[in-house]
Amino acid sequence: xxxxxxxxxxxxxxxxxxxxxxxxxxxxxxxxxxxxxxxxxxxxxxxxxxxxxxxxxxxxxxxxxxxxxxxxxxxxxxxxxxxxxxxxxxxxxxxxxxxxxxxxxxxxxxxxxxxxxxxxxxxxxxxxxxxxxxxxxxxxxxxxxxxxxxxxxxxxxxxxxxxxxxxxxxxxxxxxxxxxxxxxxxxxxxxxxxxxxxxxxxxxxxxxxxxxxxxxxxxxxxxxxxxxxxxxxxxxxxxxxxxxxxxxxxxxxxxxxxxxxxxxxxxxxxxxxxxxxxxxxxxxxxxxxxxxxxxxxxxxxxxxxxxxxxxxxxxxxxxxxxxxxxxxxxxxxxxxxxxxxxxxxxxxxxxxxxxxxxxxxxxxxxxxxxxxxxxxxxxxxxxxxxxxxxxxxxxxxxxxxxxxxxxxxxxxxxxxxxxxxxxxxxxxxxxxxxxxxxxxxxxxxxxxxxxxxxxxxxxxxxxxxxxxxxxxxxxxxxxxxxxx
Numbered sequence: 001x002x003x004x005x006x007x008x009x010x011x012x013x014x015x016x017x018x019x020x021x022x023x024x025x026x027x028x029x030x031x032x033x034x035x036x037x038x039x040x041x042x043x044x045x046x047x048x049x050x051x052x053x054x055x056x057x058x059x060x061x062x063x064x065x066x067x068x069x070x071x072x073x074x075x076x077x078x079x080x081x082x083x084x085x086x087x088x089x090x091x092x093x094x095x096x097x098x099x100x101x102x103x104x105x106x107x108x109x110x111x112x113x114x115x116x117x118x119x120x121x122x123x124x125x126x127x128x129x130x131x132x133x134x135x136x137x138x139x140x141x142x143x144x145x146x147x148x149x150x151x152x153x154x155x156x157x158x159x160x161x162x163x164x165x166x167x168x169x170x171x172x173x174x175x176x177x178x179x180x181x182x183x184x185x186x187x188x189x190x191x192x193x194x195x196x197x198x199x200x201x202x203x204x205x206x207x208x209x210x211x212x213x214x215x216x217x218x219x220x221x222x223x224x225x226x227x228x229x230x231x232x233x234x235x236x237x238x239x240x241x242x243x244x245x246x247x248x249x250x251x252x253x254x255x256x257x258x259x260x261x262x263x264x265x266x267x268x269x270x271x272x273x274x275x276x277x278x279x280x281x282x283x284x285x286x287x288x289x290x291x292x293x294x295x296x297x298x299x300x301x302x303x304x305x306x307x308x309x310x311x312x313x314x315x316x317x318x319x320x321x322x323x324x325x326x327x328x329x330x331x332x333x334x335x336x337x338x339x340x341x342x343x344x345x346x347x348x349x350x351x352x353x354x355x356x357x358x359x360x361x362x363x364x365x366x367x368x369x370x371x372x373x374x375x376x377x378x379x380x381x382x383x384x385x386x387x388x389x390x391x392x393x394x395x396x397x398x399x400x401x402x403x404x405x406x407x408x409x410x411x412x413x414x415x416x417x418x419x420x421x422x423x424x425x426x427x428x429x430x431x432x433x434x435x436x437x438x439x440x441x442x443x444x445x446x447x448x449x450x451x452x453x454x455x456x457x458x459x460x461x462x463x464x465x466x467x468x469x470x471x472x473x474x475x476x477x478x479x480x481x482x483x484x
Contacts (some may be wrong), residue, residue, distance in 0.1 A: 006273040006369065011350070012354075013050040013051075013421070013423075013430050014423060014428060014429075014430055016050065016155075016158045016159070016325070017048040017049075017050060017422070017423035017430075017440045018423070018428070019154075019157075019158040020048055020151070020154045020158055020230040021048055021153060021423075021425075021434045022397050023037070023150075023154040023157070023158075024150065024151075024154065025088070026192075026205030027150055027208055028204050028208065029146070029204050029205060029208060031152055034328065043200045043323075046227065046458075046470070046471070046473045046474060046475040047272050047422040047423070047425065047433075047472070047473065047474045047475075048423050048425075048426075048476075049420055049421065049422050049459075049474045049475075050105075050278055050421045050423065050430060050473075051163075051286065051421070051456035051475055051476075052155060052163055052476055052478055053420070053437065053439075053455075053459070053478045053480060054297075054478070054480070054481035055166065055439075055455070055478050055479070055480055055481065056244050056316075056401065056480070057480060059128075059480075060132060060166060060480055062077060062164065063126075063441050063452060063455060064452055065423070065437075066124070066126075066441065066443075067122060067441070067443035067449075067450030067451065067452055068449065069312060069315065069448075070122050070124060070138065070315065070443065070450065070480035071118070071122065071443070071445060072223075072308060073291075073316055074119060074122070074286060074297075075118065075119050075307075075432035076307035076308055077285075077286060077291050077294070077301075078116070078118060078283075078286060079283075079307060080093060080300070080303060080307075081093065081094055081102075081285045081286075082110075082115065082144045082236065083303075084097075085110065088105035088420050089168050089291075089300070089303060090299065090300075093300070094285070096288075096290055096325055096327075096406065097284075097285035097290070097291075098284075098285065099402070099403070099406050100146070100370055100403065100404045100405055100406065101255075101284050101325045101370060101428055103167075104281065104324035105255065105258065105284060106270070106284075107192070108268060108282055109120065109281075109282055109283040109284060109285065111270075111272065113272055113274070113475060114271075114281050114282070114283060116198075117281035117283065118281070118286070119140030119279070119280040119281070119286060119445070120138060120179050120182075120279040120280060120444065120445045121141075121142060121176075121179065121279075121442065121444055121445070122136050122138065122140060122282065122442075122443040122445070122450055123138070123142035123144070123440055123442050123443070124137070124139075124439065124440070124441065125137050125138075125139070125438055125440060126188045126438065126439040126440070127169060127413055127414075127415040127436075127437075127438055127467075128416055128437060129413050129414060129415055129416055130416050132318075133319060134319060134320075134321060134413040134414070135142070135319045135320050135321075136161075136410070137292070137323065138288055138289075138291070138363075140280045140286065140459060141204045141251065141253070141254060141280060141287070142341065143189050143199075143205070143251065143442070144205070144440060144442070144443070144456050145172060145205065145206070145209055145442060145453075146202075146204075146205025146206055146208045146209035146441075147205045147210075147456070147475070148172050148424060148442060148453075148454050148456040148477055149172035149176075149206070149207055149209060149212065149453075149454070149456075150174045151475070151476065151477050152165055152169060152172060152454055152477040153169065153170070153454075154169075154172075154256065155269040155476075155477065157473050159273055163479045163482075164478065164479050164480040164482070165454065165477060165478075165479045166452065166454055166455045166477070166478045166479060167442075167452050167454040168261070168455045169454045170182055170400045170418065171454050172442060172453040172454040173209065173212045173213060173450070173453075173477065174216070175214060175442075175444040175446075175451045175452070176209065176213065176444055176450065176453060177213050177216055177218045177451035178372075179279075179445060179446050180213070180218060180220070180248060180250065180453075181218060181357070182445075182446045182447060183248045183277045183279050184248045184277065185277070186424060187247035187248065187276075187277065188245065188247060188440045189211070189234070189244065189245035189246050190220060190221060190237060190244050190245070190246055190247060190250050190398060191210075191218060191220040191221070191246075191247065191250060192220075192221055192222075192223050192228065192235075192248070192249050192250070193206050193209070193210055193220065193221070193222040193223070193245045193249075193250045193252055194224070194228065194249050194251060194252060194253065194267075195221060195222060195224065195252045195253065196224075196225060196253035196254075196260070196261055197224075197260065197262065198253060198254065198257045198372070199252055199253055202220040202375075203215060203222065206222045206252060207222040208239075209222075210222040217444075219244075220392060221237055221239055221244070222328050223237055223239070223260050224262075225253070225262045225264065225267075226263065227239075228246070228249075228263050228267065228352070230263065230266040230267075230269075230270060233245075233275075233277065234246065234270065234275040234276055235249070235267070235270055235425075246276055247276065247277065248277040248279070249267065249271075249276055249277070249290055250276070250279060251262070251278055251279065251280055251282075252373075254370075255282065255287065255370060256295070256369075256370045256371055256372060257372070268282060275276040275395070282465045284369065284370055284374055287370070288369040288406075289323070289367075289368045289369055289372070289408050289410075290323070290325045290365065290368040290369075290406060290468075291316060292320045292408070292410070292421065293323040293325045293408060295320055295323075296317060296320075296322050296339065297314060297338060298338050298339075301313075306429060307316075314352075321381045321412075322407065323408050323409065324337060324338075324340060324401065324409045324410075325368070325406055325408060326350060326365070326395075326398050326399055326406065326407045326408060326409050327402060327406070328350065328399040328400075328402050331348050331349065333348075335348060336348045337350075340409075341395055341465075342356055342360060343360065347415050348379060350395065350399060350409075353395060353396070353409075354385075354388075354395050354396075355388075355462075358383075358384050358388075359384065361391060361408060362383060362384050362411065362412040363381030363382075363383040363384075363386050363409050363412055364380060364381070364382055364383070364384065364409070364410045364411075364412050364462040365380070365395065365398055365407055365408075365409055366379055366380045366381070366407060366408060366409075366410070367379045367380075367401075367406075367407055367408075367409050368405070368406045368407060370405065371404075371405045373405070380466055381394040382412060382465040382466060383412070384412070385465045412465075414436070415436035415438065415467060416436070416437075416438050417434055417435065417436055417462045418433075418434070418435065418437070418459075419432050419433065419434055419435075420433055420435055420438075420459050420474050420476075421433075422474050423466070429456045433459070433461060433463055433474065434461070434462045435459040435460055435462055435473075435474065436459065436460060436462055436464070436467060437457050437458065437459045437460045437467070438457070438459075438460075438467040438468075439455055439456075439457050439478065440455065440456045440473055441454070441455040442454055442455070452479055454478070455478035456475060456476075456477055456478070457475070457476055457478050458473050458474070458475050458476075458479070459473060459474040459475075459476075460472065460473045461473075469484065
């Protein structure tokens with residue numbers, strides 16, 4: 001068992017947690033029910049830790065280097081997609097990445113205007129395992145930017161001594177602002193963080209982030225899509241009774257939800273005509289979990305080695321779990337599914353997995369993207385955590401949904417266990433929990449470099465198979481452990 005450094009259960013630790021809780025409520029990130037005084041809403045679904053989540057100097061070196069490697073991966077993935085479209089790489093690559101998308105969105109995403117556009121925010125989900133770090137997926141429209149920034153600030157204000165925060169005490173907002181300024185370039189106008197109804201639970205943290213960006217000199221507002229207005233000169237944002245010109249839009253809505261976004265056609269037209277900068281770009285091919293399967297596919301090895309170099313290619317293969325696209329198309333009798341072994345034998349039929357024993361089905365099944373089930377740990381099935389009948393049904397549903405929503409099968413990795421201390425929200429007592437951690441570093445792309453803004457740790461009780469924000473979880477920013 002890994003023992004993360006703990007804070008002793010002292011009155012000071014209890015006061016610190018209480019102060020952080022009050023700050024979250026005051027900032028609007030937590031709301032308080034008038035009926036019973038309980039905190040409600042998105043940010044109430046975790047426990048307040050007594051200290052940061054401690055990382056080692058070696059961990060810091062790993063995460064400082066990781067952003068550049070992931071940006072290189074996105075560049076290569078983007079090139080792979082367009083080479084597949086042209087026919088210089090296997091056509092099935094683009095076919096997989098376009099599967100289930102509206103043709104109009106696919107055509108739009110391939111325009112020369114956006115050919116080199118990449119996500120400007122990169123957030124991997126990283127598990128610290130007994131065998132090293134493992135990246136389970138990448139997110140280019142991540143929640144948690146405002147929460148991580150706010151928590152870092154509130155811990156910094158409540159701490160009895162200076163802590164060495166990953167990215168610095170103001171790193172999240174600072175790097176977020178640097179990225180947005182780079183997106184604006186020579187344009188004049190404000191930054192509009194546009195949050196959809198589907199993502200409404202994240203609106204409070206984005207409003208908080210916009211407030212801090214304004215305080216730092218970057219005129220930013222968080223608005224609903226309906227508050228954008230298109231003119232021949234560009235976009236304007238309705239802010240109360242005032243209208244302001246918009247230079248850049250930070251898109252905080254998923255592409256599967258486009259049909260429900262007011263005025264999104266006008267926004268896409270404005271981006272196409274260079275009337276406004278929009279990030280992340282409307283490129284669904286870059287938002288698919290099946291990209292990991294492409295990295296591991298043996299037929300694509302020459303491409304990845306050419307684009308990434310052999311060292312980076314092998315490094316990313318070791319970080320990103322073996323993943324497969326759950327394509328139900330018939331496999332020829334002489335072929336097998338690459339690298340998928342069951343009972344020492346290669347598989348040629350996905351249905352063979354349905355009858356695998358519990359110890360043999362240590363896999364995760366999840367939607368690849370472009371679906372309301374593809375974020376927030378929705379739609380995830382863990383093979384060895386399900387009765388066989390339920391696992392078989394999950395496989396059947398995944399294969400049946402392939403035309404609209406491709407699913408991926410991924411090798412399951414378990415985060416190592418350790419102890420964290422937190423304040424019980426009911427009694428106010430400091431308690432210890434044995435849990436497993438997921439680390440989410442936030443990288444902001446500025447002038448071709450991916451800068452680390454901060455890292456959010458989510459620690460869930462050890463028996464949980466899927467780590468995400470929940471009522472029983474501890475969520476806390478990361479810092480470098482003090483020398484003892």
